[in-house]
Amino acid sequence: MMEITLSEIEIIPVKPHNGLIAFSSFVLNKSFYIGDVAIFSRLSEEGYRLVYPIKVLPNGLKINCFYPINREVGQLIEEAVIKAYLSLIEKVTTKKGQSHEEKSGCQ
Numbered sequence: 001m002m003e004i005t006l007s008e009i010e011i012i013p014v015k016p017h018n019g020l021i022a023f024s025s026f027v028l029n030k031s032f033y034i035g036d037v038a039i040f041s042r043l044s045e046e047g048y049r050l051v052y053p054i055k056v057l058p059n060g061l062k063i064n065c066f067y068p069i070n071r072e073v074g075q076l077i078e079e080a081v082i083k084a085y086l087s088l089i090e091k092v093t094t095k096k097g098q099s100h101e102e103k104s105g106c107q
Contacts, residue, residue: 004076005029009084011039019043024050024081034066039085048082050074 009026025035038051052067068074 004073006077006080009081011081011085011088013088016041021048022085024085026077026081028077036065037081039081048078048085050078050081 005028007027007030009024011022011024013022014020019040020038021041022039023035024037024039025033026037027033036053038053040049040051041047042049053065055063055065057063068077
C-alpha cells in the first residue's frame with residue numbers, strides 16, 4: 001500500500017451543536033488539500049468521528065465530495081486529525097489555567 005502522509009493539519013473549533021465540535025483541513029501526501037472535514041463526538045461511545053463533506057443538489061440528491069476509500073486510510077486520517085484536535089484542546093485548557101492562576105495571583 002502507498003504511504004500516506006498528512007501535513008498542515010488545521011483545526012477550527014466551533015460552538016458544539018448536535019455533536020459537531022470542530023472542522024479540520026489538511027494536506028494529503030503533500031499534493032492534495034482537503035477541507036471542511038467535520039469532527040463530531042461519537043454518539044454511542046466516547047471518542048470522535050470524522051464526517052466528510054457532501055454537496056446537496058437542488059433536487060435533493062447528495063454527492064460525496066471526497067472520502068477515504070478504504071478503512072486503513074480512513075483510520076490513519078482520523079487518528080492524525082483527532083490527535084491534532086486533542087492537542088489544540090490541551091493547549092487552550094492549559095493556557096486558560098495559566099491565565100486564571102495569573103489573575104488570582106496563584107502559582
